[in-house]
Amino acid sequence: GENVEQHPSTLSVQEGDSAVIKCTYSDSASNYFPWYKQELGKRPQLIIDIRSNVGEKKDQRIAVTLNKTAKHFSLHITETQPEDSAVYFCAAPIATGKLIFGQGTTLQVKP
Amino acid sequence: EPEVTQTPSHQVTQMGQEVILRCVPISNHLYFYWYRQILGQKVEFLVSFYNNEISEKSEIFDDQFSVERPDGSNFTLKIRSTKLEDSAMYFCASSEASGITNEKLFFGSGTQLSVL
Numbered sequence: 114g115e116n117v118e119q120h121p122s123t124l125s126v127q128e129g130d131s132a133v134i135k136c137t138y139s140d141s142a143s144n145y146f147p148w149y150k151q152e153l154g155k156r157p158q159l160i161i162d163i164r165s166n167v168g169e170k171k172d173q174r175i176a177v178t179l180n181k182t183a184k185h186f187s188l189h190i191t192e193t194q195p196e197d198s199a200v201y202f203c204a205a206p207i208a209t210g211k212l213i214f215g216q217g218t219t220l221q222v223k224p
Numbered sequence: 225e226p227e228v229t230q231t232p233s234h235q236v237t238q239m240g241q242e243v244i245l246r247c248v249p250i251s252n253h254l255y256f257y258w259y260r261q262i263l264g265q266k267v268e269f270l271v272s273f274y275n276n277e278i279s280e281k282s283e284i285f286d287d288q289f290s291v292e293r294p295d296g297s298n299f300t301l302k303i304r305s306t307k308l309e310d311s312a313m314y315f316c317a318s319s320e321a322s323g324i325t326n327e328k329l330f331f332g333s334g335t336q337l338s339v340l
Contacts, residue, residue: 149267149331156315156331156334157267157315158331159328159329159330162328202266202267204267204329211257211269211272211280212329213269214266214267214268214269215266216266217266
């Protein structure tokens, strides 16, 4: 079926620590995995994405890893800062093309 | 940087009334979407639109909903007879190609719909 599971639902870290959010997907045909950051009352903003032909992608303090065999992918934020506090959503497309979103992770970075 | 724009930002309506939410996708994009987000919940797919017709719709997108691309730039979502449970943030999105072909989805700033 169409499903993207995301964990944890909430995550609280100290400033400077790392944060990891994990997602699993069900459609083995999925080949594109974006992560969105949503600040309160704002639109989801694409922060990083990975395509199925690579296992890892990094952009400064943000990285995404993909394990196609296990059908899961993770967002890694290093050296977290208070401005990283937001809701993060993973997503994966299903065969018809629509993006299915995970349930979201509320990240709180404590100064 | 090009953006998806949505109007209005807020819409308050009485139950049973019709509302039209408007969107202007990014100009060179070919795929258009409506998603909604009930407060505190995840972003849910409503409908996708390509080549002037609906590509796919979810269970949420029942007969009360319709979409239209009345001209070359606007993309609208109409809810014919609003219900209390339609209250949500509605996001329009567009992409150059469909998600399965690895194209980025760009969201508008949303319309907060409140049905009283």
